[in-house]
Amino acid sequence: MVEAPGCCAPLVSEPLRDGEAAELAPLFKALGDPVRLRLLSLIASHAGGEACVCDLTGAFDLTAPTISHHLKVLRQAGLIDSERRGTWVYYWINPPALERLSAVLAPRAVPV
Amino acid sequence: MVEAPGCCAPLVSEPLRDGEAAELAPLFKALGDPVRLRLLSLIASHAGGEACVCDLTGAFDLTAPTISHHLKVLRQAGLIDSERRGTWVYYWINPPALERLSAVLAPRAVPV
């Protein structure tokens, strides 16, 4: 019945320890903005698993610096990663980070 | 292959629509604070499925009004609900809200 080592048990099964809460909160915080949520989704669902910034800016009524700011927040949270290749900068998601959040919110422990 | 009606497809499978992002972001935002994360977890994992405020305040080095404030944020986001019974106020989680967030972050569509 009990299985989790404490690091990945869902939030509902046992009280989150202080350190884990401090670790997870910034990730949720990064997701707490509709622009960032859509950015993450656009990147994640983009063909090839990665997207150029130029693929993203068009989807919003925001200036390039603002998009850049949101991408930085997502990257510093560890939800996405990026690399420059020639003229363009490409972004892709970090699946383990998303999976961890999903698991924490799951109603019961998910078998790994 | 495709199954989701658009309302619950995971973030990675197709771009989040504008409205859905606007709907989800406040929930993630509410989770974006370590105190609230621990509060939610304490409530969710408490025996009986609900917790009195008096069960919660002791776990933090914060004043009662601050705890009250965080509980209000969680409640307004729809993550928890509350009721006064006599002298005490009880809180419990709203499982569908958590499940929805978990599903959105899941690597692939979860069979309902």
Place this chain on the structure above:
DNA sequence: CTGCTACTTAGACACCTGTCGAATCAAGGA
């Protein structure tokens, strides 16, 4: 009614955040 306990609301204040325009950096052609 008076007082006591549990909790919430109100007001204040330092700090953080989302957005923009302007400037800057990086890479690739003329």
Place this chain on the structure above:
DNA sequence: TCCTTGATTCGACAGGTGTCTAAGTAGCAG
């Protein structure tokens, strides 16, 4: 070399957030 395009950084500013103290509300017991 200089110019153009793609993207980030900087500086500023309105508005939001977490925390506190003080004050208020709700129920219970004399």
